Amino acid sequence: MPNFSRSIRLGDLAHARSGDKGDRSNIGVVARDAQSYALLAERLTTEAVAEYLRPLGAGPVVRYELPNLNAFNFVIESALSGGASRSLRIDSQGKSLATILLEMPIPMPDDAGTSSPVPE
């Protein structure tokens, strides 16, 4: 087993944008290169994203893959407390979710080597 004693911020590996559809949110995550895409395919799992966003009331997460764009689309149930017309939150449309997700720590193996992007 590799040792994951350090981590890297998702924002160093990818860029992202989020929005809403009713009470669902989606976060499009685009890896900055093919190597990062491969890493995220393994580490940025539905379970990991659901766990990270759970304090915001996020429910089940579905991940779709777009290898042609080095990208993923995460669809998140019940993240908006009733949707844009109903939610009392200032971010009723989930516009900040992408920015929040980009702070997620992605565990990196100790032997990831120097070719991995910008470790913290």
Add this chain to the structure above:
Amino acid sequence: MEMGVASGVSRSLRVGNGAGFWGDNLDAPYLLAREGRLDVLTLEYLAELTMAILAHLRSKDPSTGYINDFPELIARMGLLLRDQDRLSIVTNAGGLNPPSCAARCSGVLKGSGLDRTLIGVVTGDDVLDRIPGWLAEGVDLAHLETGEPMGVDLAGRLVAANAYLGAHAIAVGIRQGARLVVTGRVADASLTLGPAAAYFGWGWEDWPRLAGASTAGHLIECGAQATGGLWTDWTEVPDFPRIGYPIAEIEADGSFAITKAGDSGGRVNLATVAEQLLYEIDDPSRYRTPDVDVDFTGLSIQEKGTDRVVVSGARGTKPSDRLKLVGVYRNGWTASGMLAVVGRDAEARARAAGQIVLERVRRAGFALAETMIECLGAGDVARGVIVPASPPFEVVLRVTVRDPERAAVDRFCRELAPLVTSGPPGIVGYTAARPSPRPAFGYWPALVPRDLVEPGARVEIRTAAEWAASHPD
């Protein structure tokens, strides 16, 4: 626009989108039309929330219910429309009342030499009056997310119900010579597909081409979000104040380039286009529109020079035999107020102040149905996910409520200012206007069989002079 007839058109079609929502930059559509060498200017105004606002306006005055910024834009564009005789405009500015919108536009064109301009009005999306009959016939209109059938009670609270029409009626209008096509609710991508299908003479089962132009429409529908707006790497966007709005240069085979006008600000590159492609979508292998189901997973996206990205390879399949419908229903009243709070214990002061306000409303005899206290700056937007490293010295207190009774919400609105003298110290900003109660709405997304809606979808074409006479101001 001189329309290419059937196949054999070799020139591409330049479609620019100058508005991504109602409230978008007022100058953008004018500048885009002036600088963009466009064949078609599209303007997309209708978010879900917008339909709720239009429903509220229509409930107060049945001659309203459309985007009233749009006739003002038409007034400003009179000269451009005369000079650029190939330019057409396709917009969903009609909202809940496309005929009145067209009539108002026609009124402002009076005397500009454009009286004989043909204007097409697309209707048939507004199905509010038909809902009770459908329910009686056993069409369940189940909520798309919860599966709950629409009851008679909820149907009675609806203020608007619109099916998402496709591109067909728009294309018919353009082919019959309309330079301005005003619709109500149509799928956003259809605003682009309609004129493209008309121009190239595509058949309605030519799935790859329909898919290509629909992808283009999806990419430009949110305006500057395709040209640098919202881009994660925002510090790399040149000249944000003059950000250019997006142009899709569509080819006869359905492939297209995304670009922007001349020396405008902003950026079009792989990153800005990829982020927008994923914006507000569900399954990327099945991006659903009324015209075609699009598969984005085979797309090829390439930068071809500065601010130019070429997209090809869209796959398409026959769409569902059901159309999306969204009902908007009244759901009480809401209001929100903000104050700034300073102090080494700013967060504690703000949370206490919020509780004081709500307690005073309760003691006045109102039990608010829903309340929320947010402490912005103390980590409440990313609540529990990202915790600020140190306690902030200043925060914004935001208190928001919703209740079936307007009186309860109104009382809440009057309790914010007194905090400044009867609450914790360090609360500032009460000179901003007291909040006002606003109507709150709920949405009911559902599916409806296509054959219940599409026979009623039509485009009516008249000259500006005729539209103006039909709805005298």
